[in-house]
Amino acid sequence: MNWDLANPFVIDIRVGAEDIDGLGHANNAVYVSWLERCAWRHSQYLGLDLAEYRRLDRAMAVVRHEVDYLASAYEDQELQMSTWIVESDQRLKMDRRFQLIRPADGVTLLRARTTFVCIELSSGKPKRMPAEFVEGYGRALQRPFPLEL
Template identity: 40%
Template sequence: MSDIFDVTIKVKAEHIDQLGHVNNVVYVQWMQDVATLHIEQLGLGLKEYIALKHAMVAVEHHVQYRKAAFEGEEVVLRTWLNDINALYSFRQYAFYRLSDQSVLFMGNTKWACVEIASGRPKRMSPTFSQAYQPMDASLNPYDFSMYDATLEPKESNS
């Protein structure tokens, strides 16, 4: 079973658009980045994908922008897996600003298993289906209380 996975980042100048806040495409890039870090932690990075000759690719994103983020802010990028079947895994995201304890962004991605050589759909191997297990249902992925006002994570189970 996989759990909640967090990465804390600092918003950089290159993330900011002409309106002075994080550009919407940056949030999608952050989705990709945190998902990649999570799968690497689960033992299924690019090296393993190539060895297994199949990979997970994004086929559908849903995003909800709730509040703007600005340069210099610390943001927690959180992801978790919430469902899986033979061909697809379903990943959720919540991005959280530490300074005012606000959820800035929520989203989800449907990932498909494909054969690398052909790009055709492929049933997940046992390696994939064992690693891509949904988060424990007793966890609340929107609970960011493990972070305090000092911007340092408290002890957590993620």
């Protein structure tokens, strides 16, 4: 697969009939739900599931999506969505990038970037990331490669 960055976390997606809109392709809102699914599965993989969020009284909440829809997806197509954590101030904010590819022809259907802010679940207010978030999400942070001279 021709991923934009190395070492992606990848999930498989099958486009269902319920994903199709009146124009005959996957609705743009469905793509956003796939972003959420991919990010959530990656968090779970990193040991930061809903039970851990509740225990810590913290969560990473979406504050911004930037989505480039590049090509359409159709019913019964098999897709792969990847994600990378590309920025984190290790206090409040974290950014993920996403790429959606149709493996049958290698076409990238979507590129996106999402910004998350750490919140306290009990109040809904922004709060500093707990050590568990800094460690867990930090393990997945894409480090820039040094330039070769």
